[in-house]
Amino acid sequence: MSRSFTRQHRKAFWLAMGLLAASAALLLLGVSVGSTGFDSALAMRRDPQALLIVLDIRLPRTLGAWLAGALLGLAGAVAQGLFRNPLADPYLLGSASGASLGVAGAMALFGVSPLATSWLTRLGLTGAAFVGAVLAVLLTLLLAKGVQHTLRLLLAGVIVGVVLGAVTSLILLLQPDVMQAMQSFMLGSTGFVGWTACAIMAAVFACTMVAAWMMSHALDGLALGEATAHSLGLALPQMRAALVAVLALGTGTAVAQTGLISFVGLAAPHLVRSVVKTTHGRLIGLASLMGAVLLTAADILARGLMAPQELPVGVLTAVLGGTYLLWLMHRHNGRGSGL
Amino acid sequence: MTPTPKKSAMQLIALDARRVCAKLGNDEVLHGISLALLRARWTSIVGPNGAGKSTLLKALAGLLAHSGQVALLGQPMARMRGRDRARQLSWLGQNESSADDLTAYDVAMLGRLPHQPWLAPPSAGDHAAVERALRATQAWEWRGRPLGQLSGGERQRVLLARALAVEAEVLLMDEPLANLDPPHQTDWLLMVRQLVTSGKTVVSVLHEISFALQADALVVMNHGRVTHQGDCADAATHRALEDVFDHRIAVHHLAGQWLALPRI
Numbered sequence: 001m002s003r004s005f006t007r008q009h010r011k012a013f014w015l016a017m018g019l020l021a022a023s024a025a026l027l028l029l030g031v032s033v034g035s036t037g038f039d040s041a042l043a044m045r046r047d048p049q050a051l052l053i054v055l056d057i058r059l060p061r062t063l064g065a066w067l068a069g070a071l072l073g074l075a076g077a078v079a080q081g082l083f084r085n086p087l088a089d090p091y092l093l094g095s096a097s098g099a100s101l102g103v104a105g106a107m108a109l110f111g112v113s114p115l116a117t118s119w120l121t122r123l124g125l126t127g128a129a130f131v132g133a134v135l136a137v138l139l140t141l142l143l144a145k146g147v148q149h150t151l152r153l154l155l156a157g158v159i160v161g162v163v164l165g166a167v168t169s170l171i172l173l174l175q176p177d178v179m180q181a182m183q184s185f186m187l188g189s190t191g192f193v194g195w196t197a198c199a200i201m202a203a204v205f206a207c208t209m210v211a212a213w214m215m216s217h218a219l220d221g222l223a224l225g226e227a228t229a230h231s232l233g234l235a236l237p238q239m240r241a242a243l244v245a246v247l248a249l250g251t252g253t254a255v256a257q258t259g260l261i262s263f264v265g266l267a268a269p270h271l272v273r274s275v276v277k278t279t280h281g282r283l284i285g286l287a288s289l290m291g292a293v294l295l296t297a298a299d300i301l302a303r304g305l306m307a308p309q310e311l312p313v314g315v316l317t318a319v320l321g322g323t324y325l326l327w328l329m330h331r332h333n334g335r336g337s338g339l
Numbered sequence: 340m341t342p343t344p345k346k347s348a349m350q351l352i353a354l355d356a357r358r359v360c361a362k363l364g365n366d367e368v369l370h371g372i373s374l375a376l377l378r379a380r381w382t383s384i385v386g387p388n389g390a391g392k393s394t395l396l397k398a399l400a401g402l403l404a405h406s407g408q409v410a411l412l413g414q415p416m417a418r419m420r421g422r423d424r425a426r427q428l429s430w431l432g433q434n435e436s437s438a439d440d441l442t443a444y445d446v447a448m449l450g451r452l453p454h455q456p457w458l459a460p461p462s463a464g465d466h467a468a469v470e471r472a473l474r475a476t477q478a479w480e481w482r483g484r485p486l487g488q489l490s491g492g493e494r495q496r497v498l499l500a501r502a503l504a505v506e507a508e509v510l511l512m513d514e515p516l517a518n519l520d521p522p523h524q525t526d527w528l529l530m531v532r533q534l535v536t537s538g539k540t541v542v543s544v545l546h547e548i549s550f551a552l553q554a555d556a557l558v559v560m561n562h563g564r565v566t567h568q569g570d571c572a573d574a575a576t577h578r579a580l581e582d583v584f585d586h587r588i589a590v591h592h593l594a595g596q597w598l599a600l601p602r603i
Contacts, residue, residue, distance in 0.1 A: 084436055214457075217449075220438075220441065220445070221449055223438035223440070224449060225436045227430070227432050228431075228432055228501075230402050231400055231429070231432075232425050232450070232505075233422035233424060233425030233426070233452065235421060273440050277487075278440075283440075
């Protein structure tokens, strides 16, 4: 094999290594810093209370940020490949709004709090978020009449997002007792993530990753157009349905544990593609790692920027991600090619 | 039980369409087309814009819902498994989205999908087939470059290599010459001749009538119907060709080739 061909493979390898190293560094950093500065990490050997803070609050929270970011990055890569649309993203497709509506609905119906840590509650909230996400994606596709038209798909996604967001707000207004908790949750925060949430996200991440990887050929084939993919003998309807399920499960699980965190799913695959051009089998893995690194870094920033006051990480990703999206559109326009 | 075709006929006919009707939206664009395309021959489909050429090619490739039957190498296509069909029939479309973020090599390797067991990595045979295909279209040199960084003609050669990499018995190509410069058009012509010599069947939709006349046989279409089918060297075919284009072109013989020139 010649150099030009293996270059992309080597790049993919080094990017993966770099992202893993960054993950390890960020996890360490995330465990060490908090509202009490570095003290707890330093005092952890002597002071059982400091150890408790690190083990039960900071570690699951940092790990949760990593896992939620990985889920969102995975969902973003799947969405962009599935809809052959570089702007597809769990947030822009309305699926994140659907998921949060699911969470709000479940909370209003059963009177549970987003802070709950019991297994049953967390699983229930995740399931509700999943159902909401699936329905929102289907609604977006229905409104957009398919995936062919980029602009129509995005408009439909935005409309679905706004409408479902309004319904969520309405539910919250009618349930003032959960409003406070839900409000901070809606802004996107890793503050509620405990070990239960981590375990759920890890399990779902493992499943969706394997499923997405198994269907990555379909995403590659779809990049050549629907008819060509069909002519290659790919079972498109089944694979599409399964990939929508992966997308919704990834989004729903992340939203149920950390609330609405925007743009991570959009930016992660873009950043990977700007470094390395590769097949979806690799892109999916790299985008997950990238999303994980992005969200972990954003979470640490959100905790540190206004310490001891804490910024909801969703607010930070919205500001950073929105800027990135604007820059991306500007660059595309500059090159004269529509998105 | 329907009578199975005789073995000799099965070996001779690559694609057999019977009363194929197809709709795009609510408009019927193919009106009961019956057509038998011979094996180891190159057939060109020509006709005015909107005659239904691309639609017919899609129907023949099993990519379009249609009534009537199409048989591929003697087997009813409707009953074939997707992968089996994909191994025997390769299709190259026009104006399909172009996988900007995949390298030329990755794109050509997609042509091997029908041959690979699910989840298995490409075999040595797959790599060899991809190399042959990329070399055949002179795309091997920049196999590591993403499609987004290639010119229209270079991209077309990669997509062509993708279709070749399937190494199918039957190749259907819709406007394969799009964006190709004259040397590569000639290369394409020689490549198709070679494929046909080695026993493959090629069906192409071509706008360039002079290139279409290089084929073995010609299918002339108009308004969703086949108006003529015959050898390219046949005088009757030339008359049908001039008819369908309202006698705005004339077929001439020059340097051992048939040429269609504008009638001025």
